[in-house]
Amino acid sequence: MGNSLGKLFTTTSFGESHGRCVGVVVDGCPAGLPLADEDIQREVDKRRPGTGASSTSRSEEDRVEILSGVYNGHTTGAPICMLVWNQDVDSSQYLKNQFLPRPGHADFTAFTKYGGFNDFRGGGRFSGRITAGFVMAGAIARKLLGLKRIEVLAYTVEIGGIKAQPKQTDEIRENIEGNALRCADPAAAEKMLEAIERARTEGDSLGGIIETVAFNIPAGLGEPVYDTLEGDLAKALFAIPAVKGVEFGSGFSVATKRGSENNDSFTIKNGDIVTLTNNTGGILGGISNGMPVVVRVAVKPTPSISKDQSTVDMDKMESATLSIEGRHDACIVPRAVPVVTAMMATTLCDFAIRAGIIPEVLK
Amino acid sequence: MGNSLGKLFTTTSFGESHGRCVGVVVDGCPAGLPLADEDIQREVDKRRPGTGASSTSRSEEDRVEILSGVYNGHTTGAPICMLVWNQDVDSSQYLKNQFLPRPGHADFTAFTKYGGFNDFRGGGRFSGRITAGFVMAGAIARKLLGLKRIEVLAYTVEIGGIKAQPKQTDEIRENIEGNALRCADPAAAEKMLEAIERARTEGDSLGGIIETVAFNIPAGLGEPVYDTLEGDLAKALFAIPAVKGVEFGSGFSVATKRGSENNDSFTIKNGDIVTLTNNTGGILGGISNGMPVVVRVAVKPTPSISKDQSTVDMDKMESATLSIEGRHDACIVPRAVPVVTAMMATTLCDFAIRAGIIPEVLK
């Protein structure tokens, strides 16, 4: 259980890394949205392994197929099942190491929780590949939000300790897809790439931070006290493998700030109440305040490294040394960027439907 | 909507700061747990305003009353409704400033979302006082977890940029209630107190960081891919007003770490598979791995400060200056500590029931 997310715009995930497919069922998409395979394909392609310094070499075609919920080029109000079939799968390494849990991976916890029945090949349900389904759902969410001019951006702001300089929104929008790291600061991206290449050469990996921003979010989204905008966004973002932290607005830096510094003063601009600063990241009391919603997520270094690692043999219950073969992303951050976008969009879309901003039928 | 949390151990919150009461209904508590008003009272008292440097002066008796679900000193399996009646309430300041939203508070977003019908007195549903209900539910959760020797601790680790030194578990356990700041490092607590006093004198406030740890969590809790342990803990923690960040294990510092450094090697200890380090905070793939679950939450500086602040008059739609009278916590962090404990315990209890570790009837 635990594979469905959202209240009125609900995503149900299925599939395994080395099984037949990876997919998702989206329930609650309003009827009347123009939707074609290509709309989904475009987003899924973004998380495809590239050829750059940061990427693995699994060559997948990943052709998205919409199996239900679309007729005559429009959504029908029925559940939308979408999937990609798995190809190019070599499970031999996983079969060999079946009882050697990889440090930093879910091999041990999945083995324990599911009594050894879990499909461990390629990490099974815990593979980053599962997020292809997240991105499919996110692609629909983004189209829906777009109808209300809501825009979601995400980009790399730190890798291996190298921080990007803050950029204007226009620059961000322009630069994100301009470099392999999806970083809005091309100069920092250069240095990040070097650091990743260095780590890879040494059989190691790097982590980083992704920032995501949603623009044109109307004030009033969020359902406190428990279904806060922060809470549901965080829950969605922690579903992404490797995410270990989520913060909003000034985030953890609030620990060093004073109230007079951190409070955002209200003012009136073009007849609307806005804040002069946005330390709160667009959310007050768990409800959007009309300012951009700003979130940052911490992504841990890829646990798959080529250096030898100490582990145990779960079958023989003895110490063991694990050597992970093959190429793996030395830094997963850039490929996680479209997934962060997707989770952000999916959650905001659910709240927008709850608030009646996106109606049941689009005309 | 949005006032219920949890799947099998469900908490429904109700009440307002200046209404008749603040309370909670807990549904899903197993039958047969010994439970008395005092069990709840003890926990609720911890978040009561003290007389120390960091606290407000609202003198509330806050006598907890259990209204249902307990018979003959034991839980019955029926929903447990608990509440504290509100007393000592002076709403005059709030009535005067009804249309002047306080920066950093939910006044503006609540006004917008609920069309001005929200009970704004004392912050209404968005008051820290609502967390008294969270703590009531948490008190039951802690008793249930205790049956399985699961222990949840929380303590202040940073205030106003002053960091506590890491301490051993025994010291933490001993020191938490030994100082007004619930900090495991008494020396740091002294400095934090001075900083808070300084801020208060200047009409300002401070934020900080709380760490919470759960011990003896068995491997296997968590329901990925969406109902991860991280995700549901984060959602619960973001329900606490003023929380702006949540991180697990090495958290945001993963951005500066290498995989070889951040991965926790497996080893065998006393016949159990454990990790040598705990950078992952006891969670792999959204599932507990048997190590302590370690979480940190960022708490923003109290938005209520006595310095004048710029705001708007929502009725006249013009600029205004807000002067907040009365005493307010110059630092909410120590009072948030028992609430963090409560949300941690509540969420872990839900997962423990889902996993069948805590049965439907206790004998």
Added chain:
Amino acid sequence: MGNSLGKLFTTTSFGESHGRCVGVVVDGCPAGLPLADEDIQREVDKRRPGTGASSTSRSEEDRVEILSGVYNGHTTGAPICMLVWNQDVDSSQYLKNQFLPRPGHADFTAFTKYGGFNDFRGGGRFSGRITAGFVMAGAIARKLLGLKRIEVLAYTVEIGGIKAQPKQTDEIRENIEGNALRCADPAAAEKMLEAIERARTEGDSLGGIIETVAFNIPAGLGEPVYDTLEGDLAKALFAIPAVKGVEFGSGFSVATKRGSENNDSFTIKNGDIVTLTNNTGGILGGISNGMPVVVRVAVKPTPSISKDQSTVDMDKMESATLSIEGRHDACIVPRAVPVVTAMMATTLCDFAIRAGIIPEVLK
């Protein structure tokens, strides 16, 4: 668990028959609805034991108290907690018969499920008195539906084999509260009363059928394939103790009908598409079709009868004879009528909010 109902208009029930109180938390009521204790009181009074032939003699004042969610005479968008305090409670008979489960009651199943920890006094959670909370929630739902001119009626159509004659809506509306049995056919009501009196004299009880109709339901409510209008209405109605059957439109009589007879032909009336007959009870494919929604529920004879009954002693595990003392409703049907109305209204209100017909804020 299992004490919350509804997706966007959520009712959480709490309390016991002989505990401190019986109540409910309603989450998801739009802000801005004028609401006073009396609005709730009026409905709750309808299920109060009367002095007529069919009623018990427990004299309760049952003053409804709204504890939260209302400010300045309007709902605030926050959860509404309401309750009645228990009075006039004599538990001696229940204590004496603690281990003798009453046939037809939940004593045995509750004892088994909750390991004997259940509050058995007066039936505890399984008492008809719990439905006072259902009626409180229903009172709010009816007010909300009334804003859209949706009207819910319920009335007795059969007791002890005596069937009421069908009546016009105006007559129904007029007659329901005109007799002790809430029957739209006064002549039948006379005979029913005699039958009840006869059963009571013989230490026995009678069952019956209640019909409920909702008018002005717009076409389009219901969320198939699982959250059908029939399915969610039935689930809500089966929460009423003693209900053993639910049918829509021509119901079980479909087993004797032909398709040509049972199908409702479409036609156009005043520019709207309507059906000439309403065998389907206003629901097609789980979605309202704009015609009146017609439901009937079967209510079993009161299980509490004064005749001696065979049972077992659950403690000694031996046969026993049970003699139930005191006065009990010889027919619960008329007191169940307002509860049926409440469950119907509560469920329809939830669907109306889901469909966006009732907005988040009422202006």
Added chain:
Amino acid sequence: MGNSLGKLFTTTSFGESHGRCVGVVVDGCPAGLPLADEDIQREVDKRRPGTGASSTSRSEEDRVEILSGVYNGHTTGAPICMLVWNQDVDSSQYLKNQFLPRPGHADFTAFTKYGGFNDFRGGGRFSGRITAGFVMAGAIARKLLGLKRIEVLAYTVEIGGIKAQPKQTDEIRENIEGNALRCADPAAAEKMLEAIERARTEGDSLGGIIETVAFNIPAGLGEPVYDTLEGDLAKALFAIPAVKGVEFGSGFSVATKRGSENNDSFTIKNGDIVTLTNNTGGILGGISNGMPVVVRVAVKPTPSISKDQSTVDMDKMESATLSIEGRHDACIVPRAVPVVTAMMATTLCDFAIRAGIIPEVLK
């Protein structure tokens, strides 16, 4: 929305009658259950159109494919996606009559609710074919229940006013698949067949009643006050197209019974507390009492009849005559029998998992 059912054993339905496929995702199936395509196929085949008097002629192969959640012949604890691809689909008649809603079908309500964007071909989401997915989920549920020796039977008890004689369980088990009507009384089945043939000849159709019984249900399943066994079973059963009534035990006949007659006396048998009769259908207070759970569902006559029918043209908003071509089931009852079994099993399985009777991992 509304396409997911169940709390811990969750079924998400997708697909359309004339789309690419019909399928389901089952989340919450314990790990370690042996499962092969054939296990599902066997059940799905039962609802395949036959060649008998009562069936349509659509020749579908309906090969079930399990797409996820199974590895090495066992369930893994991951979501199980299953589907059948659609074949042999001629949509021409539906395209021709796109704006002529068929009486008794969901054409009008779906058109209204989804703004005309619904896939109307073959009834789309409202086709009986969707229940193939229900049966797939039910097949898994039955296997899980079987591990606890819980058995679910369903059989036709009435068609077109012809009632079957009650039979012993052994006879029922033996006779169900012995005739085209899945009726335990072969003599009645003969007459039913004749009646169906007669109706078909006259261009008409018949309804009926299906009874379903679950044996070896332990006492204690059900989560009152809202998640009662009756309520959740009824909700699941009303998801089956054409079901218009659900009753438990003595059902609607309670209206003619006295309490002394309808109450089931308790007694002790082989050391267990049982009831002498089973008028309550195995459920007291919404909780199973250990006796067989007995439910009956009313199935309306197939709305598709070859007789001309009056309807409207939704586009031109004028009266119209509808002539439905092709062969249709003159009585859907026998094909609904395996679907009733499936919904019964699915719901009971969910409750059994909630009660901890079926564990998270099967060893």
